[in-house]
Each structure stands twice: as structure tokens, then as C-alpha cells.
């Protein structure tokens with residue numbers, strides 16, 4: 740890519756929250772290879788909550804992991820708020836991730852030896868807040884997800900749905916520009932699913948944030964501004980949420 744092309748691309752991409760172009764990713768395990776992403780393009784607008792839907796194994800987690808700088812792609816380009824996360828140096832990327840990205844893992848990934856409040860305070864401490872204030876702030880966010888009485892509990896003392904809400908609190912506590920949630924309601928009942936989605940939706944809008952929510956859950960669809968439909972490593976279409984097509 741020439742310098743001029745790179746500048747044009749970066750300028751264009753800064754108008755969007757996320758711009759992915761031609762992302763490929765192949766996993767090799769032993770003698771077999773899986774091409775999880777096959778030249779995937781995706782735009783996420785500033786201020787929107789974009790849903791990412793598609794069958795199991797189609798590449799959703801792989802794509803959002805690359806967008807979030809957790810996983811390296813093979814080919815292609817992805818910019819998050821104008822910053823090319825696919826070509827950033829490791830140190831710069833670690834800083835960018837810590838400040839600007841909140842990620843809810845499909846398997847929650849809580850640290851078992853830390854309490855709920857301590858787990859949630861991690862992004863704040865990484866960003867330089869002292870432990871005392873970070874724990875207070877973490878407690879406030881835990882109250883917002885309905886876990887006021889579980890701040891001192893360890894992950895193994897919590898139900899799956901409670902652990903999921905701790906993971907969501909941890910992803911939003913430092914007010915990142917981009918929140919990425921992998922199936923955030925999979926372990927939640929109707930009431931808590933609705934509560935969490937209402938909270939997540941209330942956090943997006945304006946020009947300096949956006950959210951991507953991977954979901955199979957039709958109860959979540961009404962919270963999306965648009966739905967990107969993925970199949971076999973590519974995005975087939977992106978459109979507004981429509982009750983008549985997408986159901987619920």
C-alpha cells in the first residue's frame with residue numbers, strides 16, 4: 740500500500756467507528772486448516788449498536804476478536820475509530836485496547852481468585868486509577884447490572900447469568916469507545932436479558948462510541964440499529980432490524 744493510499748484509507752475509515760476490509764483468517768491445527776474468514780468486509784457506524792448474527796462456526800467470534808485486537812488476521816485491514824488495529828505495534832495496540840475497547844467474552848473469562856468487584860475494577864486499574872476508587876466505581880457498575888449484593892462474591896460462587904453480568908460490567912466500566920459483546924444474553928433469563936440490553940443500548944449514541952453485539956437471541960434483535968448477517972466467513976448483508984424478516 741502506498742503512503743497516499745494509506746492516508747486516503749485512514750481518512751475514510753475515521754468517519755466510521757469500525758471499518759474492516761478483506762479480512763482473512765485461517766486456523767491450522769495439525770494437518771487440517773479452517774478458513775474462518777474469507778475476505779470479510781464490515782462497517783460499523785459511530786453511535787450505533789450493530790448486531791452480528793449467523794450460524795455456529797461462521798466466524799463471528801473470530802471477526803470480533805480481530806476487530807478488538809485480540810487476534811491477528813492474515814490479510815486485510817481493520818480500523819477502529821480511525822486507528823488501524825491490524826497494523827499497530829504490539830505495545831501501542833495493548834494501550835489502545837485497554838483504553839478504547841471493552842470485550843465481553845463468550846465464556847466470560849473472569850479471574851477466579853478475584854471478587855466480582857475486583858474483576859470489574861481491572862480495566863480502571865490498568866488505566867491508572869487507584870485501587871480504592873476503582874473498586875467504588877466497579878461497585879457502581881455492578882449495581883447497574885443488578886448485582887449490588889454480589890460485589891464480594893468470587894466467580895465460582897455466582898450463577899452463570901451472574902458471571903455474565905460481571906463480565907458485561909467489566910467491559911463497560913472504563914467507558915471504552917467500542918464495546919464488543921459475544922452473546923451477552925446467552926446465560927440470562929428474559930428479565931435480566933432485557934435489563935442488560937437496555938443498559939448497553941443506553942451507552943451508545945453520538946459520535947464517539949459504538950457497540951457490536953453477537954447474538955442468536957431473537958429477544959435482543961429489537962435493540963439493534965442494524966443487523967449484519969454472516970455466513971461461512973463473510974458478511975452476506977447488513978440492514979436495519981426488521982420485525983417481519985428477523986422475527987420476534
Ligand SMILES: Nc1ncnc2c1ncn2[C@@H]1O[C@H](COP(=O)(O)OP(=O)(O)OP(=O)(O)O)[C@@H](O)[C@H]1O
Nearest residue numbers: 766767768773775794795796797798799800801802
Ligand atoms: N483457535 C482455533 N483453532 C482452530 N480453529 C478455530 C479456532 N477458533 C475458531 N476456529 C474455527 O473457525 C471457525 C469459526 O469459529 P468462530 O468461533 O469464529 O465461530 P462462531 O461464529 O463464533 O461460532 P459460535 O456461534 O458457535 O460461537 C470454526 O470452524 C472454528 O472451528
Ligand SMILES: [Mg+2]
Nearest residue numbers: 799800845921
Ligand atoms: Mg462464537
